[in-house]
Amino acid sequence: MDQDYNLAEYSPRLIAEQTNRRRTFAIISHPDAGKTTLTEKFLLFSGAVIEAGSIKARQGRRAARSDWMAIEQQRGISISSTVMQFEYRSHTFNLLDTPGHRDFSEDTYRVLSACDSAVMVLDVAKGIEPQTLKLFEVCRSQNLPIVTFLNKYDRPGRDPLELIDEIEEMIGLQPTPITWPVGPPGNFLGVIDRHDKTFITYERTARGAHIGAEQKTTIEDARDRIGTHIEKAVEECSLLEEVGANFDRESFLQGKSSPLFVGSALTNFGVKHLLDAVATLSPPPGERLDDEGNVRSVTAPFSGFVFKMQANMNPSHRDHVAFVRVCSGAFIRGMTVVNAETKRPFATKYATTMFGNERSTLEVAFPGDIVGLVNASELRIGDTLYLDEPVKYPELITFAPELFAYIRSTDTAKSKQFKKGLEQLEREGVIQVLFDPKQPNTPLLGAVGEMQFDVLTYRLESEFQAKVELRRTSYRFVRLTDEPTSAALDKLGGVLVAHRSDGELLALFENEFRLKRIQSDHPDWNLEPLVGSG
Numbered sequence: 071m072d073q074d075y076n077l078a079e080y081s082p083r084l085i086a087e088q089t090n091r092r093r094t095f096a097i098i099s100h101p102d103a104g105k106t107t108l109t110e111k112f113l114l115f116s117g118a119v120i121e122a123g124s125i126k127a128r129q130g131r132r133a134a135r136s137d138w139m140a141i142e143q144q145r146g147i148s149i150s151s152t153v154m155q156f157e158y159r160s161h162t163f164n165l166l167d168t169p170g171h172r173d174f175s176e177d178t179y180r181v182l183s184a185c186d187s188a189v190m191v192l193d194v195a196k197g198i199e200p201q202t203l204k205l206f207e208v209c210r211s212q213n214l215p216i217v218t219f220l221n222k223y224d225r226p227g228r229d230p231l232e233l234i235d236e237i238e239e240m241i242g243l244q245p246t247p248i249t250w251p252v253g254p255p256g257n258f259l260g261v262i263d264r265h266d267k268t269f270i271t272y273e274r275t276a277r278g279a280h281i282g283a284e285q286k287t288t289i290e291d292a293r294d295r296i297g298t299h300i301e302k303a304v305e306e307c308s309l310l311e312e313v314g315a316n317f318d319r320e321s322f323l324q325g326k327s328s329p330l331f332v333g334s335a336l337t338n339f340g341v342k343h344l345l346d347a348v349a350t351l352s353p354p355p356g357e358r359l360d361d362e363g364n365v366r367s368v369t370a371p372f373s374g375f376v377f378k379m380q381a382n383m384n385p386s387h388r389d390h391v392a393f394v395r396v397c398s399g400a401f402i403r404g405m406t407v408v409n410a411e412t413k414r415p416f417a418t419k420y421a422t423t424m425f426g427n428e429r430s431t432l433e434v435a436f437p438g439d440i441v442g443l444v445n446a447s448e449l450r451i452g453d454t455l456y457l458d459e460p461v462k463y464p465e466l467i468t469f470a471p472e473l474f475a476y477i478r479s480t481d482t483a484k485s486k487q488f489k490k491g492l493e494q495l496e497r498e499g500v501i502q503v504l505f506d507p508k509q510p511n512t513p514l515l516g517a518v519g520e521m522q523f524d525v526l527t528y529r530l531e532s533e534f535q536a537k538v539e540l541r542r543t544s545y546r547f548v549r550l551t552d553e554p555t556s557a558a559l560d561k562l563g564g565v566l567v568a569h570r571s572d573g574e575l576l577a578l579f580e581n582e583f584r585l586k587r588i589q590s591d592h593p594d595w596n597l598e599p600l601v602g603s604g
C-alpha cells in the first residue's frame with residue numbers, strides 16, 4: 071500500500087514529549103452547577119474563543135456547544151459528547167464533554183473511561199448533589215484524580231468549611247484547598263493562595279465576557295482594607311493546616327484527595343487558577359494495562375480504543391463516527407490499523423477532530439487525543455485498534471440498567487427499518503437490548519436513564535422512519551446470573567430472566583426487598599451485581 075507518511079519522524083522521544091503535554095479530562099457536575107459556563111471560560115482563557123457569551127444564544131462564532139442533534143437543540147440540552155481541544159500554557163488540553171442532563175445515560179460513563187482526570191464542579195449553595203455523586207462513583211471506579219471547583223461563590227451559599235466536611239463525609243474524598251475564599255459566599259472579595267500566602271483579587275468584567283486582570287498583594291496589605299474578612303480567612307487557613315488538608319500529589323493521583331479551588335465561573339474568579347492546576351497537577355496520559363494485565367507504554371506503536379460511536383451526525387450524508395482515545399504511539403491519518411477484535415484492517419483515511427459542531431481533518435494525534443474515525447460502521451464500542459504490535463484493552467464497563475421497557479414497531483411495513491435502527495443504536499451504546507424468552511418477538515430495552523429511551527425513539531423515527539411504542543415494566547433491579555440459577559428463578563415467578571445480546575443472562579427484580587429475600591433464602595445462587603447496580 072502507498073504510504074504518504076513517515077512513521078520514523080515520530081520518535082519515541084517526540085511521542086513522550088507530546089504525551090507529557092496532553093491533559094485529557096472531563097468536567098463532572100450536577101446540572102446547573104456551572105459546567106457549561108466553566109467550559110466556555112476555559113476556552114476563553116486558552117484563547118480558543120475571544121469572547122465568552124451565553125452558549126445557548128451563541129450563533130455564527132466558533133461554538134463551545136457540542137449539541138448537534140435536533141432533539142438536543144429543541145430542548146437546549148446536551149446529550150452527545152464530543153471533545154474540545156485547546157492549547158494553554160504549552161499544554162494541549164482535550165476536554166471531553168459529558169452529557170449534562172439529569173437523565174443520565176451510559177454515554178457519560180464511557181466518556182470518563184477515556185479521561186485521565188476530572189474536574190468536579192460544585193455549586194457552593196448546594197454541595198454534593200445526586201448526579202455529582204453518581205459521576206464521582208464512576209471516577210472512583212477508575213481511580214481518576216479529581217480537581218474540585220467550588221463554583222458560584224459570588225452568590226449566597228453555604229459555609230465553605232462545612233462543604234469541605236460534606237465532601238469528605240459523603241464521598242470519602244479529602245479536599246485539600248489550594249485557594250481559600252475571603253468573604254462569605256455572595257460577598258466574594260478574593261482568595262488566599264495557601265501556597266505562597268498571597269491575597270488575590272480579580273477585576274470584574276460584565277458577565278465575565280473578557281478576562282479581567284488579577285491582582286496579587288500580601289495578606290498584610292489586604293488587612294488594612296478588609297480587616298475582618300481577611301482575619302477570618304487566615305484563621306480558616308490555619309484550621310485547614312491543623313487538620314492536614316494540604317495538597318498531596320500521591321493521594322491526589324490515587325483519587326483519594328482533591329485539590330480544591332474556590333471561584334465563580336460566571337465572573338471568571340478563580341478560573342485561571344483552576345486551569346493552571348489542570349496543567350500542572352493533573353496527570354498526562356500514562357501507560358495502560360491490556361486485558362491480560364500487561365503494560366502498554368505510551369511510546370509503543372499506535373493503539374487506542376473506541377469509547378463512543380455516533381451515527382448520522384451529518385444529516386446530509388449518513389455516516390458513522392467512532393471516537394477513539396489514543397493510548398500509545400503516534401496516530402497518523404492514512405495509517406491502516408488492525409481491529410484487535412476481528413483482526414481485520416481498518417483504513418484511517420477519514421480521520422477527523424471535533425470541536426463542538428465543527429469537524430476538521432486530523433493529520434496526527436498522540437496519546438490522550440481523541441480521533442473521530444468516519445465510515446466506521448464496522449467498529450464497536452470497546453474495540454481496540456493497533457498498529458504493528460498487537461494489544462487488546464479491557465472491555466468497557468457495561469452499567470446496570472435501571473429502567474426496562476418492551477419495544478415494538480407500530481408500522482409493520484417498516485419492520486425492517488425498525489430492526490436495522492435498533493441494531494445500529496444498540497451498537498452505538500444508546501440502549502441495551504435484551505430478549506425475554508417468553509416474548510421472543512418483542513425486544514426488551516434496558517437503560518440507565520430515561521433520556522436513553524427518548525433518544526432511541528426520536529432517532530428511530532427521524533433516521534429510520536420507524537414509529538415505535540414502548541411498554542414500560544416495573545423492573546428496577548438487575549443482577550448477572552447463570553443458567554442453573556436462571557432455571558431456579560423461573561420457578562419462583564416475579565423475576566424475569568432475559569438474555570442480553572452480548573450473551574450475558576440478566577435477572578430482573580421489581581424491588582430490592584424481593585432481591586434481598588431471594589439472596590438470603592438461596593445464598594448459593596449466582597446473582598452478581600453489575601457496576602452501578604442498586
Ligand code: G4P
Pocket residue numbers: 099100101102103104105106107108124170221222223224225333334335336337
Ligand atoms: P450546567 O452546564 O452545569 O448545567 O450549568 P450552566 O453553566 O449552564 O450554569 C447554570 C446557571 O448557573 C446559568 O444561569 C449560569 O449563568 C449560572 N452560573 C454558572 N456559574 C455561575 C457563577 O459562578 N455564578 C453565578 N452567579 N451564576 C453562575 P442561567 O440563568 O440558567 O443561564 P443564563 O441565562 O445565565 O445563561
